[in-house]
Amino acid sequence: MGLDIRYPIGMMFTLIGLILTGTGLFNGGNVSIAGINIGVNINLVWGLFLLVFGAFMWVAAIRSKGQ
Amino acid sequence: MTQLVHLSPVDYSILVLYVAFVIGIGFALKRQMKTSADFFLSGRNIPAWVTGLAFLSANLGALELVGMAASGAKYGIATCHFYWVGAIPAMIFLAVFMMPFYYGSKARSVPEYLKLRFDERTRAFNSVSFAVMTIFASGISLNALAKLLHSLLGWDYNISLWVCSVIVLLYVLKGGLTSAIYTEVLQFFMIVLGFAPVVYLGLKDAGGWNAVKEKLSGVAAQPAVYNLSDSATKTFNPDAWTSAWKPLLAGPSANPMGIDLFAMVFGLGFVLSFGYWCTNFLVVQRAMAAKDMKAARNTPLVAAVPKMLFPLLVILPGMIALALSATAGKDYAFPKAVIESSKMPAAIAAVRQAVAGNASVEETTKALASATGNSFNSAKVEELLKAAKAGAPISDEQAAIAFQDAVVNDYDGVILSLVKRYCPTGLLGLALTALLASFMSGMAGNVTAFNTVWTYDLYQAYIAPDKSDEHYASMGRAITVVGILLSIGAAYFASMWTNAMDIIQLVFGFVNAPLFATFLLGMFWSRTTGTGAFVGLVSGTAASALFHACSISQGNLPGVKGAYLAKLVVLPSDMAQNFWLASFAFIVCFVLTVVVSLATNRTKSDEDLKGLVYSLTPKQQVDQAWFARPGFIGIVLLIACAILNWLFW
Numbered sequence: 001m002g003l004d005i006r007y008p009i010g011m012m013f014t015l016i017g018l019i020l021t022g023t024g025l026f027n028g029g030n031v032s033i034a035g036i037n038i039g040v041n042i043n044l045v046w047g048l049f050l051l052v053f054g055a056f057m058w059v060a061a062i063r064s065k066g067q
Numbered sequence: 068m069t070q071l072v073h074l075s076p077v078d079y080s081i082l083v084l085y086v087a088f089v090i091g092i093g094f095a096l097k098r099q100m101k102t103s104a105d106f107f108l109s110g111r112n113i114p115a116w117v118t119g120l121a122f123l124s125a126n127l128g129a130l131e132l133v134g135m136a137a138s139g140a141k142y143g144i145a146t147c148h149f150y151w152v153g154a155i156p157a158m159i160f161l162a163v164f165m166m167p168f169y170y171g172s173k174a175r176s177v178p179e180y181l182k183l184r185f186d187e188r189t190r191a192f193n194s195v196s197f198a199v200m201t202i203f204a205s206g207i208s209l210n211a212l213a214k215l216l217h218s219l220l221g222w223d224y225n226i227s228l229w230v231c232s233v234i235v236l237l238y239v240l241k242g243g244l245t246s247a248i249y250t251e252v253l254q255f256f257m258i259v260l261g262f263a264p265v266v267y268l269g270l271k272d273a274g275g276w277n278a279v280k281e282k283l284s285g286v287a288a289q290p291a292v293y294n295l296s297d298s299a300t301k302t303f304n305p306d307a308w309t310s311a312w313k314p315l316l317a318g319p320s321a322n323p324m325g326i327d328l329f330a331m332v333f334g335l336g337f338v339l340s341f342g343y344w345c346t347n348f349l350v351v352q353r354a355m356a357a358k359d360m361k362a363a364r365n366t367p368l369v370a371a372v373p374k375m376l377f378p379l380l381v382i383l384p385g386m387i388a389l390a391l392s393a394t395a396g397k398d399y400a401f402p403k404a405v406i407e408s409s410k411m412p413a414a415i416a417a418v419r420q421a422v423a424g425n426a427s428v429e430e431t432t433k434a435l436a437s438a439t440g441n442s443f444n445s446a447k448v449e450e451l452l453k454a455a456k457a458g459a460p461i462s463d464e465q466a467a468i469a470f471q472d473a474v475v476n477d478y479d480g481v482i483l484s485l486v487k488r489y490c491p492t493g494l495l496g497l498a499l500t501a502l503l504a505s506f507m508s509g510m511a512g513n514v515t516a517f518n519t520v521w522t523y524d525l526y527q528a529y530i531a532p533d534k535s536d537e538h539y540a541s542m543g544r545a546i547t548v549v550g551i552l553l554s555i556g557a558a559y560f561a562s563m564w565t566n567a568m569d570i571i572q573l574v575f576g577f578v579n580a581p582l583f584a585t586f587l588l589g590m591f592w593s594r595t596t597g598t599g600a601f602v603g604l605v606s607g608t609a610a611s612a613l614f615h616a617c618s619i620s621q622g623n624l625p626g627v628k629g630a631y632l633a634k635l636v637v638l639p640s641d642m643a644q645n646f647w648l649a650s651f652a653f654i655v656c657f658v659l660t661v662v663v664s665l666a667t668n669r670t671k672s673d674e675d676l677k678g679l680v681y682s683l684t685p686k687q688q689v690d691q692a693w694f695a696r697p698g699f700i701g702i703v704l705l706i707a708c709a710i711l712n713w714l715f716w
Binding site: 002005008009011012013015016017019020023025027028029030031032033036038039042043046047050053064 | 073075080081084085088091092095096117249252253256260264268271487488489490491492493494495497532714
């Protein structure tokens with residue numbers, strides 16, 4: 001297989017994770033666009049999760065390449 | 068008109084990032100597209116986890132996403148039967164019993180398998196009906212997407228439609244099936260990771276699963292209050308929305324789907340689900356692109372695991388929305404079309420006239436609908452009439468509120484209403500991108516299936532045989548453009564007639580219902596003849612059209628909804644009508660195929676059918692450990708599925 005799809009998936013979610021984490025840190029994420037307080041900075045939490053997910057995909061791709 | 072949502076630069080950046088990646092994948096794969104087999108079959112070198120997720124993603128169009136949440140609200144947890152009774156067993160059957168013949172026969176498409184097993188007639192019939200269906204399926208999805216972008220973000224319908232089509236065209240054209248499959252995997256993660264936080268926030272807001280259950284038992288006691296029933300006095304048992312089997316066992320009048328056990332288990336679970344998952348080239352194509360037989364058979368098994376848990380992501384939101392609308396103080400109104408205020412005086416006049424003329428509920432509902440352009444719940448209209456006849460003076464404002472309350476629920480709006488309610492800027496971009504991803508994966512799936520069937524099963528078979536491989540490869544690219552243009556045409560068609568959608572869905576039903584009988588007999592009974600299969604399949608399709616023409620569900624008027632020839636059968640609900648129609652078509656196809664096969668001579672010898680029919684194919688030596696064999700994994704998955712059914716009994 002010429003392209004390991006885990007690279008683009010890892011890259012994309014890492015970038016989106018960075019965007020969400022940044023938004024969470026600087027603009028918050030507790031209040032939805034409808035003005036409801038959702039009680040958690042979801043941008044920060046989910047951004048960090050996506051960072052971990054993205055990194056996981058990278059590592060998986062790199063490890064399988066090494067074999 | 069609902070309020071438009073404004074996207075911030077952060078939201079746009081996520082959207083743009085996603086689009087850049089899917090197009091980028093197409094371009095990255097361009098170098099590999101040399102032969103027609105690379106373009107149409109991915110050169111058969113993709114690992115099982117990739118084809119497995121693509122298998123799932125191709126089916127996870129936005130109609131699935133939006134429609135399952137809608138059904139979750141409308142019917143509750145019984146919607147899970149589409150997964151736990153329907154899809155999972157069918158996917159396991161495909162992996163264990165059917166995949167060896169699809170993959171092993173070296174057929175390049177499902178219609179081509181029919182040609183190898185039977186003859187050209189069955190193949191032509193199946194490929195033409197399949198090609199037409201895929202175009203309409205991608206058109207419907209495209210129309211829904213453009214409409215949604217228009218009503219949510221205020222984007223122009225035409226521009227949305229063309230821009231989305233061009234994106235799909237770009238990556239399919241560059242990378243063929245491989246790029247469709249790879250982007251489907253990316254889209255799979257996008258959809259799951261984009262919606263999971265919305266569902267989580269919804270569940271948290273509603274107070275957890277037990278609170279949802281409690282609220283829904285209140286809804287079941289008075290469904291008419293929530294516009295879920297046409298009768299003001301209808302009540303269900305408390306568990307009608309939250310138990311999968313008990314309401315079903317109690318009969319059609321005890322469950323919101325209005326369905327009986329036979330129609331559910333045989334019609335949906337066996338005929339429709341096996342027909343879709345085991346014979347629809349859209350999904351089977353993904354498995355056929357796998358790198359070897361092992362990977363091909365593992366494809367549906369890999370897909371079955373997330374599929375089993377999908378109800379959490381797609382059905383639960385509908386139930387959460389319904390529970391929230393029944394919770395005081397949450398300030399959540401179930402989505403409904405809004406009556407334009409300019410139409411209100413006409414509506415009030417219509418009701419006044421109805422009261423003065425002592426009109427029936429049905430007539431008043433109609434009069435209100437024609438005055439406003441909205442549809443109304445007749446139980447609510449009945450209440451309105453009663454109140455008006457009792458002579459209580461009602462102000463115009465009160466009337467406006469009462470009318471708005473009587474408008475039927477917009478179930479398809481559930482997902483968006485939750486996205487708007489819970490997403491802050493940032494997460495909003497992610498959730499909308501997930502929605503966009505689901506539309507694109509559905510469309511790309513249909514287009515890649517269409518171009519393969521067109522090129523191999525229609526063009527190469529009947530129009531221009533014996534051309535060079537480059538010729539078919541370039542035909543594949545040209546037909547991809549044509550396929551997208553036809554989808555756009557189908558989208559405009561669907562947008563112009565409100566009934567278009569109903570009619571298209573109906574035709575899908577006619578074509579899909581009998582198909583599994585043909586495959587079942589073809590693969591497992593060597594006596595099945597080409598003539599038998601063809602006669603059976605055509606009569607099965609005709610039988611489903613005839614069944615539709617003579618049956619109707621309660622409360623519908625003869626016409627598009629059925630019974631335009633005669634009203635012989637009355638079924639409790641649309642869903643019941645669909646499932647019984649499928650069962651009927653299947654049985655007709657099955658019986659006629661057997662009878663005609665016995666009356667005609669076989670044209671293919673046992674040697675011809677080697678690798679195509681179960682009993683004539685020598686068992687392969689398996690080099691896999693017992694726990695890695697599809698049969699064993701299939702049993703484990705079935706047990707897991709049975710446990711889920713039992714948990715939500």
